[in-house]
Amino acid sequence: MSSTTPADLTLDPFDPGIHADPYPAYRRLRDAAALLPYRFGDVPVTLVTRYEECAAVLTGSDWGHGYSAGISPFRDATAAIPGSFVRMDPPDHGRYRKLVAKAFTPKTIAELTPLAGRVVDDLVSKGLARGGLDILHDLAVPLAVAMIPVRLLGADPNRGAEFRRWQLAIARGTDPDWLLEPADVTERATAAGACMAYFGELVARKRAEPTTDLLGQLIADGDHLTEAEIIGLALLLLVAGMETSINLIGNGIHALLRNPDQWELLRSRPELIAPALDEMLRYDAPTQFTIRVALADTEVGGKQFRRGDGVVVLTGSAGRDERVFANADTFDVTRYAGNRPARKHLGFSLGVHFCVGAPLARLEAETAIRTLLERAPRPVPVVDSVEYQPSLIHRGIASLPVTL
Known part of the structure; x- marks a missing residue:
């Protein structure tokens, strides 16, 4: 693995050595300039x-991904997946996004709210019976599995461990290839192949x-989507949907536990939970660039x-x-409560993307935090420090055990 630092700096924002806490490095970058030259692998x-x-870049109509036009200097494995609209530009982006967005309307989210409540309540009950739980393994991950692959895609609820393993390998593989070890590339390909084979079988059963x-609806809309596109969309929803919500819950609760005065404030004022999610997304965003x-x-x-020309938008730094x-x-x-909240964070990006x-990510995180505040009001971390997943674009804790 190799990289080149900005010419006028002695740090690299993608150095694994600053992975545990990249924010001091981001500050030095911001202090140096708003725009800095960099070699992203071999790409200037x-x-x-x-x-x-x-x-300005995220909302500007002059900015996009450029793959369909053949002008992107980046090499991104995600862009080659049929239906992967996160790397598309309008109008194709809008066509695919519209098909998926039906799963995240206010009406659909309202219908999913009782399910999220039941799942979290059951998970917390099990944790209370044991005297503790891991915020990631015992709460955020099974909740995400229940909501995305099981509820939205109609997948087998008994294969949650496989879904998580595939999702982690593919999410790691969304880092640029020059940031990956050969084993990471191999695991990405293996996980993607297994995932697409599974969804191929699932699509056949649903036909x-x-x-x-949602997957059934995408299949029914056969005039607009090919088989490969349906499978690609299912893979995208599995990886992006699970990764965002899991890391929002993990990073957010970690921030609360490191700031016990803020945890106590939420206990006394639960109406702050919704705006607190925005602060979590600003403070330690699930997506860093x-x-x-x-x-x-x-x-x-x-x-x-x-x-x-290519740019790397450091949304983690912007926050x-x-x-x-x-x-x-x-x-x-x-910060995001009251009549004069802070500027909109970039934790969920801006613009057409x-x-x-x-x-759904907000629903999962709010349900998890609210239930913990009500039923396990004083969780105590078991470890003094946490380790993060190796992905650099996705920032997420590997494990966060607490006693209840």
Whole structure:
């Protein structure tokens, strides 16, 4: 694994050595400049470090992914998956997104709310009976499995361990290949093959016996989707949907446990839970960076970009930008409450690629935190420090055991 640091700095934002806490490094990058030259593997690109410039790229119509136009300087395995609209540009992006978005409407989320409550209540009850649980393994992961592959896709509830294993390997593999070891690339290919084979069989069964879940609806919409696209969309929902919600719950509860005054504030004022989720997404976002390509000659932050130029948008850095967020390194569950909330965070991105599954991720996290506050009001961490999953684009804790 090799990389090249910005010419005027002695740090690399993708150095595994800063993985446990990248935020001091992000601050140094922001202090240096909003836009910095960088070699992303062997690709010369620009790092976007500050909030205003990150937001401008994410919302700008001159920015996209450029794969369909053949102008992207990035090599991304995700872009080759049929139906993977996260790497598409309009109008194709909008067509696929519209088909999936029906699973995340306010009406659908309201229908899923009782299920989320039952699942979390059962998981917490088991933890209370044992005297403790792991926030990731015993709460966030089984909740995500119940909601995404089981409820939305109609998959086998007994294969949760496989879904998690596939999801982790593919999520790790969404890091650029130059950040991966050979074993990571092999595991990504193996997991993707197994996952697509499973969903291929599931699609065949649902064709024979139609269902009303999201996967069944995608199959019924056969005039618009090929078999490969349906399977690709199922894989995308499994990986992106599970990874975002699991890491939001893990990172968020970790922040609360490290700031017990904020945990106690939520206990006394549970109406703050919803805005607290926004603070969690700002403070320690599940997604730390994304890539974009200039679709036309354009300008951001006083710098001219030519069509085909690539940028790496450091959304994790933007969330700690003190130019936008007062006391940016302080975790404050009231930051997004009241009549004058803080600026919108980039934890779910912005613009046309705003996370389509955000409502479900919020439902899962709010349900998990609310239930813990009510039924296990003073969890105590078992370990002093945590380890993170190896992925750099996805920031998530590997394990967070607590006593109840």
